[in-house]
């Protein structure tokens with residue numbers, strides 16, 4: 001049987017998380033290596049898992065990455081599209097604020113210009129994520145060379161997309177304070193994403209802790225720098 005699950009405590013691979021007997025009895029499987037339950041999170045509510053994930057607990061990251069069967073590959077693709085759209089919206093929102101007076105005056109030329117602005121920000125956002133993920137993929141391929149497989153690519157993409165959810169937390173900030181630029185919120189989101197990527201890469205067991213941190217930091221800084229070359233606001 002393929003060992004597709006992972007012990008959240010020590011990272012050892014396992015065949016199953018729980019065993020169902022005929023009488024309706026469910027037995028939690030213990031890890032061969034550390035003797036702890038392979039995944040205690042299967043007994044917890046999704047909200048508690050989410051809180052631990054946001055608190056950057058390695059156990060929660062292992063659970064989300066390996067042990068949730070209901071997160072399929074098409075969900076990951078949809079989430080990646082949502083992240084690009086949200087990132088584009090955040091950039092476009094600040095661009096729109098710059099032209100706020102024109103919106104009040106119902107200037108139709110400006111309105112079309114704003115719509116065009118959204119598409120340009122969407123393209124910008126797509127390039128930002130492509131550079132960020134592409135850089136980390138490049139490091140992984142250089143490190144593994146011939147032993148790099150399609151399964152590792154899917155695992156890495158899943159880790160990177162799931163650990164980019166910090167971007168979604170900026171949306172409430174825009175709703176709560178639409179009149180001014182909340183750069184502190186963006187900065188916190190930026191730092192959170194670096195640590196979240198790091199933790200996800202460590203959980204994926206593809207990189208060491210040091211390479212995970214360095215590649216995450218460099219990938220994000222590089223993507224921001226490349227986008228700043230053809231964008232007015234380099235920070236966003």
Ligand SMILES: [Zn+2]
Nearest residue numbers: 007010031034
């Ligand atoms: Zn274990």
